[in-house]
């Protein structure tokens with residue numbers, strides 16, 4: 001899926017002080033299937049941007065088109081359906097549910113659907129090397145394994161766009177490389193668009209395009 005961003009602005013209201021302008025007139029275009037690295041110093045607005053592109057937050061002004069559909073014209077229910085159907089998100093911290101097993105966590109995005117995708121979830125778990133942990137709880141897994149489980153959860157719906165916000169920021173180099181490799185492979189296999197926030201230059205150099213942000217702007 002293509003993503004097109006036009007004149008995107010995001011302000012945060014801060015108590016007793018002027019609004020903080022976090023995104024300043026951002027324009028960009030990502031072509032279907034591209035792998036993009038989003039880089040820039042801390043506080044540049046990277047997470048803010050991909051949360052909006054991932055339809056988890058609304059901009060103050062501006063447009064986000066996904067395959068030419070003006071997403072934020074839709075209500076929250078529409079955004080939720082769009083997200084569920086098309087978008088996989090991997091956070092810096094895994095956000096697995098501690099009281100659910102690994103398999104149940106992977107199935108959470110599709111919970112309540114008629115034919116629960118057990119087999120598909122197990123296939124994905126096998127791909128990320130965690131099938132043997134499927135009935136265990138997240139706190140029984142290492143940091144890298146937890147992040148691999150979070151990656152599996154993001155992939156359960158075969159998303160056409162994968163966003164990953166420093167998915168390896170909390171991992172050692174070797175484990176981080178494994179996760180990045182999995183992300184790359186998954187997006188290549190399915191032809192999905194990948195937008196990855198990373199501080200890893202080595203990784204960024206392997207993507208189709210590097211987008212650099214500073215102070216809320218693309219540079």
Ligand SMILES: Nc1ncnc2c1ncn2[C@@H]1O[C@H](COP(=O)(O)OP(=O)(O)OP(=O)(O)O)[C@@H](O)[C@H]1O
Pocket residue numbers: 012013014020022040041042043044045046047048049
């Ligand atoms: N909910 C919020 N309310 C107020 N200000 C916020 C909020 N979320 C983010 N900000 C501010 O927006 C700016 C950009 O934050 P953001 O998290 O997008 O940066 P980042 O580029 O992802 O940084 P990092 O590399 O540290 O993750 C920061 O100055 C931050 O303080």
Ligand SMILES: [Mg+2]
Pocket residue numbers: 046047048165
């Ligand atoms: Mg961030």
